[in-house]
Amino acid sequence: MTQTRHRIRRPRLTGAYIGLTALAIGVTATASTGISGRGQSAAGPVATTVESALAPCRIAGTMGVQMSEGMPTPPGYSRSTGEVRALNLMIDFPDAKGEGTALDRLAEFFPQTSDWFRTSSYGRLAYRAEAPIRTWLRMPMPFAAYGIERGSSYEPGYRQLVEHIAKAADAEVDFSRYDLINILVTPNAGPSALDTVLSVTFSGNGEAPMADGVPLSNTSFVYSRQDDGSGTYRETGYRVLPHENGHVFGLPDLYTSDGGNTVGHWDIMSEDWGANNDLMGWHKWKLGWLDSTQISCASKSGTSDHVLTPLAVEGGMKLAFVPLSESVGYAVEVRTRAGNDEAVCRPGVLVYKVDSDVDTGHGPVTVSDSSGASGGCTRRPNVHAELSDAPFRPGETFTDDKAGISISVVGELRDGSYQIRVTRP
Ligand SMILES: [Zn+2]
Numbered sequence: 001m002t003q004t005r006h007r008i009r010r011p012r013l014t015g016a017y018i019g020l021t022a023l024a025i026g027v028t029a030t031a032s033t034g035i036s037g038r039g040q041s042a043a044g045p046v047a048t049t050v051e052s053a054l055a056p057c058r059i060a061g062t063m064g065v066q067m068s069e070g071m072p073t074p075p076g077y078s079r080s081t082g083e084v085r086a087l088n089l090m091i092d093f094p095d096a097k098g099e100g101t102a103l104d105r106l107a108e109f110f111p112q113t114s115d116w117f118r119t120s121s122y123g124r125l126a127y128r129a130e131a132p133i134r135t136w137l138r139m140p141m142p143f144a145a146y147g148i149e150r151g152s153s154y155e156p157g158y159r160q161l162v163e164h165i166a167k168a169a170d171a172e173v174d175f176s177r178y179d180l181i182n183i184l185v186t187p188n189a190g191p192s193a194l195d196t197v198l199s200v201t202f203s204g205n206g207e208a209p210m211a212d213g214v215p216l217s218n219t220s221f222v223y224s225r226q227d228d229g230s231g232t233y234r235e236t237g238y239r240v241l242p243h244e245n246g247h248v249f250g251l252p253d254l255y256t257s258d259g260g261n262t263v264g265h266w267d268i269m270s271e272d273w274g275a276n277n278d279l280m281g282w283h284k285w286k287l288g289w290l291d292s293t294q295i296s297c298a299s300k301s302g303t304s305d306h307v308l309t310p311l312a313v314e315g316g317m318k319l320a321f322v323p324l325s326e327s328v329g330y331a332v333e334v335r336t337r338a339g340n341d342e343a344v345c346r347p348g349v350l351v352y353k354v355d356s357d358v359d360t361g362h363g364p365v366t367v368s369d370s371s372g373a374s375g376g377c378t379r380r381p382n383v384h385a386e387l388s389d390a391p392f393r394p395g396e397t398f399t400d401d402k403a404g405i406s407i408s409v410v411g412e413l414r415d416g417s418y419q420i421r422v423t424r425p
Contacts, residue, residue: 047292050292050293051292053297053299054292054295054297056297056299056323057295057297057299057321057323057329058071058072059071059323059325059326059327059328059329059354059356060326060327060356061074061356062327062356062357065356065357065358065359066359066360067203067247067250067251067252067359067360068252068356068357068358068359068360068364069252069282069286069354069355069356069358069364069365070327070356071285071286072286073249073250073286073287074204074250075204076203076204076205076206076217077203077204077218077248077249077250078179078180078203078218078248078249079179079249080121080125080249080250080287080288080289081121081124081125081287081288081289082124082125082126083126083128084125084126084127084128084179084180085128085130085177085178085179085180086127086128086129086130086178086179086180086181086182086245087130087131087132087173087175087177087178087180087181087182088106088109088110088129088130088131088181088182088184089131089133089137089165089169089173089181089182089183089184090102090103090105090106090131090133090135090136090137090184090185090186091136091137091138091139091165091183091184091185091186092136092137092138092139092185092186092189093138093139093141093142093143093186093189094138094139094140094141094142095142095143095144096142096143096186096188096189096190097136097186097188098136098186099186099187099188101135102131102133102134102135102136102137103131103134105184105186105187106129106131106184108184108225108237108238109129109182109184109222109238109241110129110238111129112238113127113129113238113241113242113245114127114128114129116238116239116242116276116340117242117245119339119340120242120278120279120284120289120339120340121284121287121289122289122314122315123314124288124289125287125289129182130178132172132173133169133172133173136186137165137168137169138168139161139164139165139168140164140168141160141164143189143190146158146160146161148161148190148198149196149198150196150197150198152200154202154205154208158202158221159208159209162208162209162216162219163209165183165216166209166210166211166216170211170212173211173212174212175211175212175214175216176212176213176214179218180218180219180220180245180248181216181218181219181220182219182220182222182241182244182245183219183220183221183222184222185221185222185223185224187223187224187225189223190223190224191224192224193223193224193225193226193227194226194227194228197223197224197226197240198221198223198224199220199221199222199223199224199240199244200220200221200244201218201219201220201221201244201245201247201248202217202218202219203217203218203219203247203248203249203250204217204218204250205217205218205219218248219248220241220244220245220247220248221244222240222241222244225237226240226272226273228273228381228382230274230381230382231381232273232274232275232381232382235276236273236274236275236276239268239272239273239276239277240272242268242272243268243269243272246268246269246279246283249287250286250287251269251279251283251286251287252269252359252360252361252364253269253270253360253361254267254269254270254363254364254365255270255271255361256361256362256363257361257362260363261384261386261387262363262365262366262367263280263352263365263366263367263387264367264383264384264386264387264388264390265277265343265378265383265384265387265388266280266335266350266352266367266387266390267279267280267283267365268340269283270365270384271382271383271384273382274343274380274381274382274383275342275343275380275382275383276340276341276342276343277340277341277342277343278311278312278335278339278340278341280311280331280333280350280352280365281311281318281319281331281333282319282321282331282352282354282365284311284318284319285318285319290318290319294316294317294318294319295317295318295319295320295321296308296317296319296320296321297320297321297323298320298321298322298323298422298424299322299323300424301424301425302423302424303421303422303423304421304422305410305419305420305421305422306320306332306419306420306421306422307413307417307418307419307420308320308332308333308334308349308417308418308420309334309415309416309417310334310335310336310338310347310416310417311333311334311335311336311339311341312335312336312338312339312340312341313336313338313339313416316417317417318333318334319331319332319333320332320333320420320422322405322407322422322424324403324405327355327356327357328353328354328355328356328357329353329354330351330352330353330354330398330400330405330407331351331352331353331354332349332350332351332407332420332422333349333350334347334348334349334350334417334418335347335348335349335350335391336416343378343380343383343388344388344391345376345377345378345388345389346377346388346389346390346391346393347391348370348391348392348393348394348409348418349391349392349393349407349409349418349420350367350390350391350392351367351368351370351392351398351407352365352366352367352368353365353366353368367387367390368390368398369386369387369389369390370389370390370391370392370393370396370398371389371390373386374386374389376388376389377389392407392409393409394409394410394411394412394418395409396408396409397409403424403425404424404425405422405423405424405425406421406422406423406424407420407421407422408420408421408423
């Protein structure tokens with residue numbers, strides 16, 4: 001149930017990353033009573049028509065896949081729209097006493113993380129970060145005694161740690177008020193993130209310890225600092241937290257445990273180091289940040305045209321999807337340097353394959369590179385270079401000969417949108 005990842009980076013910076021999620025079994029709902037921000041729900045004949053036209057594009061999850069790209073996200077994860085309350089607890093240990101103040105640690109992640117979600121969700125996720133305890137919460141045992149290492153499972157170390165956290169905080173915290181929990185560990189506990197990234201999320205874990213009547217089932221742990229001296233940490237070091245919270249909302253890891261890089265910097269679930277980046281349109285749809293009316297489903301045989309507005313800009317048609325089977329399809333979207341996407345060096349039309357049969361950390365998404373082994377267009381630190389020039393430009397065509405699919409970029413329109421043409425059997 002664990003994955004490690006050896007990042008593709010400059011050799012001295014080689015690290016490993018853990019992405020670990022717990023199965024959702026017998027989940028007790030933890031939904032709070034906050035305002036539900038679900039978009040205007042579909043009602044009436046027009047909405048029904050939109051929904052049924054999209055049905056072939058809503059590829060579903062598969063039994064046996066722990067955490068998939070399928071829709072809908074199974075129950076047990078935190079909701080991802082409306083007001084989401086995040087409890088932040090800063091913890092330290094007798095053998096690793098808090099470095100600086102607990103509020104300094106909090107300030108490494110906020111308000112940046114809340115801002116990141118507001119921008120990425122077009123305002124649909126109102127992330128409320130709270131820290132009712134303003135000081136370090138001291139754990140009763142030394143850090144080493146919990147046996148937490150890269151790839152550690154929930155049992156027994158994390159269960160014990162969560163029990164100790166709940167006990168230490170319970171007098172001052174009502175856990176039932178929150179949708180998710182961020183444990184911001186003092187950076188001097190455990191190895192440097194440059195050597196081993198311990199940061200991890202346990203999501204949808206209905207068998208987690210209880211506090212105030214709710215299981216602490218969606219919990220992200222952030223360790224150390226991803227500060228490689230390249231200068232990006234001060235600006236973008238917080239992004240490990242939106243990545244971990246992505247798991248709390250049900251998103252899988254897009255990097256692969258064997259070091260393969262199938263997505264590059266096109267999604268924060270793939271790369272959360274270096275320059276800021278956004279989520280893919282597929283993830284935004286899955287999270288409820290795009291409406292059904294913003295998805296164009298190319299399920300019928302023949303040729304169809306789709307006009308897409310840049311993903312980073314609010315409003316308009318965002319995603320075309322070409323389903324190949326009940327679990328696989330091509331997603332098409334426009335990526336530009338705007339919003340959270342600051343490292344885009346070749347704006348254009350990104351084409352990627354989504355496969356809901358492939359589990360987290362095994363490559364559920366694969367970006368098609370328009371330019372082959374070009375070396376990419378970016379030299380920014382911690383941005384996978386090869387895929388940085390993946391988008392297709394006007395006049396270029398993606399083809400999948402085996403499936404008989406072609407996706408052409410007809411042109412860029414004056415308002416910045418792109419016209420694409422899909423041909424399928
Ligand atoms: Zn992850």
